[in-house]
Amino acid sequence: MARIRVLTALKIKRNLKPGMYADGLGLYLKVRPGNSKSWIFRYRTGGKLRDMGLGPFHTVSLAEAREKAEVCRVMRLKGLDPLNERLKEQQAKTIEAIETITFEKCAEGYIAAHKAGWKNGKHADQWTATLQTYVYPVFKDKPVAAIDDTLVLKVLQPIWRDKTETASRLRGRIERILDWARVMKYRAGENPARWKGHLDHLLPKRSKVAAIVHHPALPIDETPGFFQILRQEATVVARAFEFCILNATRTNEAMGMRWDEYDEQAQLWTVPGVRMKAGRDHRVPLAQRSQRILAQMQEIRTGQFVFPGGVQERPLSSMAFLMLLRRLERKDITAHGFRSTFRDWAAERTDFSNEVVEMALAHTISNKVEAAYRRGDLFDKRRQLAEAWAAFCAGTAPSKP
Known part of the structure; x- marks a missing residue:
């Protein structure tokens, strides 16, 4: 008969x-080199x-080890595998x-996980602010696995008509x-916030509930007169604004321009992708007036x-152009x-192709086939376009391409 309770x-x-x-x-006591000891049920x-x-x-005393071994023996009598049962228990706790x-x-x-890749450092704050305002009051503390159509619609429906963009x-x-939660295995199944083939059947299209609001633009024929007034302003902001208009760039692209982006010999400005909406470097041919600026x-x-701002080693404030327009009484x-x-102007007053103009505006090509075959950036033609635009702004008739 086997001896028991030997230790x-x-x-x-x-x-x-x-x-x-x-x-x-x-039940065994396993002793390793160095006299470390642990309990084993074999x-x-x-x-x-x-x-x-x-x-x-x-950590586990002899008496406690004997109790644990007894539990394992009971499992064996029931035809269960103690190791498999432990694994199931751990998996259940993980799922819970x-x-x-x-x-x-x-x-x-x-x-x-994503804020390091966002071009604007304010995006993380914007995400958090909108979530706190609209989402968290509805399902902040809800398990992410429990988020469904009803909860998503409870957030979106109250603001879908009046605050459509938001x-x-x-x-x-x-x-x-x-x-992200699905990839992390925190939830499974369809995404209840998906638009195409899902929410588009439950909510009206944006175009049906809110008109697209375009940025107020100056009429073509008023541009030369506006430039005359703008050039009378002897400030850094005015020169930055003029430079921005002459190159048809977005405000952050011009305001954030650094000297190492300018190639004076090539008469070229390369805007780095990190500051571009499309995320790619954009070459800008500079007209003579831009070079003089x-x-x-x-x-x-x-x-x-x-175009330095008021703080050392900082660019102009994002509000600088708005304040300039207010000062000029052009709200x-x-x-x-x-x-x-x-x-x-390019469409109505020149013969430059739409392709050249779209390149100048750094618009992304929506047609995938066209994008695949377009290799160059029409740089020489865009230089002609830049000079023609600068001449028009100065009050001279634009030259034909």
Whole structure:
């Protein structure tokens, strides 16, 4: 008959040689080199010997180890495998933990994972602000696995008609967070915030509930007169604004221009992709008037920015152009609207092709086939376009391409 309860607390505390010391009925004390000790329950199933750890000796006493071994023996009598049962228990706890992960935690995880790649550092704050305002009051603490159509619609429906742009952006943010949660295995199934083939059947199209609001633009024929007034302003802001209009760029692209982006010999400005909406570098051929503006700014250069702001080594404030227009008593137009003025002028007053103009505006090509075959950036033709636009702004008839 096999001996049981062989081990004693006194014997265990001694310095034992490495090996397995049986207590009986499948319980062993395993001693490793260095005298570290742990409990093992050894059993055979399907013809194979299996060892199940019951914990280290410094944490699990002899009496506790015997109790754990007894539980394992009862499982064996029931035809269960103790190791498999432990794995199932661990998996159940993992599933339970996953099911309690909230939408807010997933939103924080998504933002933390992506904010380093966002061009504007304010995006993380904007995401958090819109979520706090519209989403969290509805399902902040809800398990992300429980977010469904009803909850998403409860957020979107109240603002879909009156704040359509905000609601549309919010829907996209919820969708991306839920997609992130699915990839992280925190939820499964369809994304309830998906638009195409889902919410488009439950909510009216944006175009049906809110008119697209364009940036107020200056009429074509008023542009030369406006430029005469603008050139009388002897300020950095005025020169930056003029430079921005002449090159039909977005405000942040011109305001953030650095001297190392300017190639004076090639008469070229390369806007880095990090500051471009499309995320790609954009080459801008500079008209003579643009180069003269840069020469003026070179004379008062104080740092890395071409158009420095009031704070050392910082560009102009994002509000600078708006304040300039207010000072000029032109609240009826916006800086961004001049891109529309340029677009209208090119279409109505010149023979430059649409392709050249779209390149000048750095618009993304929506047609994938056309994008695949277009290799160059029509640089030489765009230089002619830039000179023609500058001449028109100065009050001279534009030359034909």
